Amino acid sequence: MGAIDFAKLPHIGESLLRKEDYRFLTGAGQYTDDIVLANMRQAVFVRSPHAHARIISIDKTAALAAPGVVGVFDGEDVAADKIGGLPCGWLITDTQGQPMKEPPHPILAHGKARYVGDHVVMVVAETLEQAKNAAELVVVDYEALPAVVDVRDAMQPTATALHDAAPGNHCYKWSIGDQGAVDAAFANAAHVTKIDLINNRLVPNPMEPRAVIGSYNRAGDDYTLYVSNQNPHVERLLLTAFVMGLPEHKVRVIAPDVGGGFGAKIYLYAEDVCLTWAAKKLNCAIKWNCDRSEAFLCDAHGRDHVTHAEMALDKDGHFLAFKVHTDANLGAYLSTFSTAVPTILYATLLAGQYKTPQVYVEVDSWFTNTAPVDAYRGAGRPEATYLLERIVSRAAWETGLSQDEIRRRNFITEFPYQTPVALQYDTGDFPACLDKANQLADIAGLPARKAASAAKGLVRGVGYSSYIEACGLAPSNIAGALGARAGLFECGEVRVHPTGSVTVFTGSHSHGQGHETTFAQVVASRLGMDPSMVDIVHGDTGRVPFGMGTYGSRSISVGGAAIMRALDKIEAKAKKIAAHLMETGDADVEFANGEFTVKGTDKKVTFGQVALTAYVPHNYPLDKLEPGLNETAFYDPTNFTYPAGTHICEVEIDPNTGVVRVDRFTAVDDFGTIINPMIVEGQVHGGLVQGIGQALMEHCVYDRETGQLVTGSFMDYTMPRADDFPDFTLGHVCTPCTTNPLGTKGCGEAGAIGSPPAVINAVLDALAPLGVKDLDMPASPNRVWTAIQSAKK
Numbered sequence: 104m105g106a107i108d109f110a111k112l113p114h115i116g117e118s119l120l121r122k123e124d125y126r127f128l129t130g131a132g133q134y135t136d137d138i139v140l141a142n143m144r145q146a147v148f149v150r151s152p153h154a155h156a157r158i159i160s161i162d163k164t165a166a167l168a169a170p171g172v173v174g175v176f177d178g179e180d181v182a183a184d185k186i187g188g189l190p191c192g193w194l195i196t197d198t199q200g201q202p203m204k205e206p207p208h209p210i211l212a213h214g215k216a217r218y219v220g221d222h223v224v225m226v227v228a229e230t231l232e233q234a235k236n237a238a239e240l241v242v243v244d245y246e247a248l249p250a251v252v253d254v255r256d257a258m259q260p261t262a263t264a265l266h267d268a269a270p271g272n273h274c275y276k277w278s279i280g281d282q283g284a285v286d287a288a289f290a291n292a293a294h295v296t297k298i299d300l301i302n303n304r305l306v307p308n309p310m311e312p313r314a315v316i317g318s319y320n321r322a323g324d325d326y327t328l329y330v331s332n333q334n335p336h337v338e339r340l341l342l343t344a345f346v347m348g349l350p351e352h353k354v355r356v357i358a359p360d361v362g363g364g365f366g367a368k369i370y371l372y373a374e375d376v377c378l379t380w381a382a383k384k385l386n387c388a389i390k391w392n393c394d395r396s397e398a399f400l401c402d403a404h405g406r407d408h409v410t411h412a413e414m415a416l417d418k419d420g421h422f423l424a425f426k427v428h429t430d431a432n433l434g435a436y437l438s439t440f441s442t443a444v445p446t447i448l449y450a451t452l453l454a455g456q457y458k459t460p461q462v463y464v465e466v467d468s469w470f471t472n473t474a475p476v477d478a479y480r481g482a483g484r485p486e487a488t489y490l491l492e493r494i495v496s497r498a499a500w501e502t503g504l505s506q507d508e509i510r511r512r513n514f515i516t517e518f519p520y521q522t523p524v525a526l527q528y529d530t531g532d533f534p535a536c537l538d539k540a541n542q543l544a545d546i547a548g549l550p551a552r553k554a555a556s557a558a559k560g561l562v563r564g565v566g567y568s569s570y571i572e573a574c575g576l577a578p579s580n581i582a583g584a585l586g587a588r589a590g591l592f593e594c595g596e597v598r599v600h601p602t603g604s605v606t607v608f609t610g611s612h613s614h615g616q617g618h619e620t621t622f623a624q625v626v627a628s629r630l631g632m633d634p635s636m637v638d639i640v641h642g643d644t645g646r647v648p649f650g651m652g653t654y655g656s657r658s659i660s661v662g663g664a665a666i667m668r669a670l671d672k673i674e675a676k677a678k679k680i681a682a683h684l685m686e687t688g689d690a691d692v693e694f695a696n697g698e699f700t701v702k703g704t705d706k707k708v709t710f711g712q713v714a715l716t717a718y719v720p721h722n723y724p725l726d727k728l729e730p731g732l733n734e735t736a737f738y739d740p741t742n743f744t745y746p747a748g749t750h751i752c753e754v755e756i757d758p759n760t761g762v763v764r765v766d767r768f769t770a771v772d773d774f775g776t777i778i779n780p781m782i783v784e785g786q787v788h789g790g791l792v793q794g795i796g797q798a799l800m801e802h803c804v805y806d807r808e809t810g811q812l813v814t815g816s817f818m819d820y821t822m823p824r825a826d827d828f829p830d831f832t833l834g835h836v837c838t839p840c841t842t843n844p845l846g847t848k849g850c851g852e853a854g855a856i857g858s859p860p861a862v863i864n865a866v867l868d869a870l871a872p873l874g875v876k877d878l879d880m881p882a883s884p885n886r887v888w889t890a891i892q893s894a895k896k
């Protein structure tokens with residue numbers, strides 16, 4: 104759009120209320136479970152009660168004879184129909200140039216079950232009750248095998264292997280950076296700071312659990328899959344091309360209203376395929392609703408890293424080199440994007456905001472008898488930030504610098520900046536974020552607050568985290584070179600109606616992010632109309648031309664940019680129509696505020712007049728121009744976007760109980776141009792709650808002996824609640840992204856990425872006078888109290 108300053112357009116930067124909230128808040132949303140199709144049956148899955156077991160036999164006789172049952176299927180049935188296993192979308196090449204180990208991932212266990220909750224049998228019946236009753240009649244004879252759930256156990260030579268195709272449970276060893284240069288820098292270091300830490304496993308827990316309806320239409324020999332999913336076109340591509348061997352036009356995937364995903368609904372899951380496959384066999388529609396207990400067992404989990412790292416510093420506290428070894432738990436099978444998380448999305452972020460000249464990262468990934476692990480809000484970047492920001496604060500404490508000063512001394516201040524781990528940051532202002540955070544957090548008043556806490560017998564501390572993330576995923580060519588088996592562009596179609604209103608079809612998917620509002624703001628501001636005139640359609644392969652979906656905080660920066668491209672085409676064609684109407688050349692026509700004018704004259708036509716002319720082409724240059732005003736564009740970014748910021752957490756701890764109270768939390772973020780500040784704040788709030796939840800409460804625990812999931816419900820897995828948090832203080836710094844036409848950087852994950860180390864650094868700062876030097880997440884009262892007691896000994 105040439106010289107127009109996008110950020111100054113009307114509606115950009117306006118906190119419009121979310122258009123979609125009327126239907127959500129009045130109970131008028133339509134989620135997958137709200138959809139009722141004719142001839143619809145219900146499915147229930149019989150899941151493995153063992154973490155690791157050989158399946159000796161399955162007796163389906165009684166279940167098949169139970170009332171209402173129309174089908175009972177197991178792994179033999181799947182194999183007989185030659186339905187493929189679930190594919191992994193990211194190929195990691197190991198340090199020896201060999202492909203990662205990719206064992207089969209059957210949709211129903213075949214021969215072996217590999218985690219508690221693994222899908223063994225699917226029962227389909229007329230009603231849910233009948234399906235549940237029949238499921239109890241399925242008799243599976245298992246031979247239990249030893250299980251490993253922790254990477255430190257999985258890597259032992261004596262550990263039982265999960266897969267024949269992955270000896271020693273090893274999936275790959277991968278590295279990035281110059282190991283020799285790092286070693287040389289360490290040899291000259293004045294100080295080396297070391298850390299060992301665990302990034303705790305999490306269960307995503309979106310408000311709406313997964314839900315699927317697979318339906319088959321005999322008339323057209325085609326399928327419709329309704330699924331609570333974040334990327335319907337990717338789901339269709341994987342399902343048709345990689346698993347069922349169907350042409351894509353035979354399957355329509357609809358992801359209607361989706362009640363949150365946080366990454367867990369990116370993937371093609373076994374249930375999605377089972378229902379689609381069985382719908383044809385039974386010539387019907389089949390619904391499956393994941394109940395909350397099943398979600399704990401078999402939604403893809405997040406995080407689960409064990410890491411040792413060392414930072415070399417010179418005598419003035421400048422970072423010389425950083426070396427890292429991480430063991431990542433991939434779970435029992437490779438989920439769709441699992442392999443990219445501890446590698447590409449993690450190690451490339453380990454330069455952080457710092458001009459550390461050399462960084463070397465080595466990652467070993469392992470199979471264990473646990474649910475598959477994949478991207479969960481932040482995906483790799485929270486793990487990187489947690490590691491780096493923990494070691495940076497520790498280095499500060501060891502060298503006698505403040506947490507603020509050590510960061511300031513090492514900040515990158517010139518852009519573009521090429522890191523030693525592949526990424527090139529286009530822009531940013533890290534000192535400005537730190538300054539603003541210090542000011543908003545009232546760091547000057549901290550000593551007085553510490554004294555007040557001490558007077559009450561409490562300890563108080565402050566923790567810093569200066570994060571950067573790569574989002575707006577991503578240039579397809581770079582992703583491809585790094586192993587992606589898909590492109591990472593986005594598609595947008597702008598359909599101008601004869602009356603001048605607009606429908607936009609986007610490949611992004613909104614499941615809580617407010618796209619129906621912010622995308623409408625973008626279009627309305629470009630076309631000079633009210634956002635109520637713009638309708639956003641997403642989540643349906645039958646209506647949207649194509650799409651790569653929503654994850655990696657990519658929607659506004661990639662999906663929005665695709666729409667901007669389509670708008671460029673709309674504007675170019677509309678100018679031609681306007682030129683004809685005003686009897687001038689296109690080059691003389693200007694467009695602003697919804698009006699086309701001729702330079703140097705008072706001639707003008709409105710966007711509405713042009714739209715009507717395009718569809719009622721009575722006075723129209725039909726020899727030169729097609730009627731209609733409908734354009735589609737694909738946009739592939741040339742770089743990631745790099746949101747960054749500083750988060751400061753202040754905690755007060757009761758040493759007698761170990762209870763940590765977050766007293767203040769300040770987040771200053773740089774998201775470039777902001778379309779809707781209210782929505783962005785909501786995104787940051789949600790992310791902070793998830794990040795602070797990880798730091799203080801959430802932990803998915805498997806029993807190390809039996810492999811049973813110990814935290815299988817909200818009674819055992821602590822989800823944070825609103826009254827666990829103070830009001831958050833938010834601030835912004837704006838350095839517009841230089842590589843997309845909107846200047847935006849993603850905001851959807853920043854809170855979850857920046858906050859965990861701020862919290863743990865604050866806890867450690869508070870506990871330092873008590874002699875506590877280390878603590879893993881979550882800093883639960885029990886852990887904190889135990890650490891205080893241990894330090895006393």
Ligand code: MCN
Pocket residue numbers: 309362363364365366479480481614615616617618621622653654655656657658659660774775776777778779780782783786789847848849850851852
């Ligand atoms: N936005 C803006 N200005 C910016 C950046 C973003 O106004 N500079 C707006 C966008 O237009 C959009 C929202 O903020 O309405 C988030 O935009 P973006 O950062 O592009 O992120 P995505 O829309 O791609 O959302 C994905 C991101 C991820 S990766 C996870 S995980 C996540 C998240 O968003 N899951 C969510 N936020 C969530 N929010 C809800 N309610 N539910 C989830 O499952």
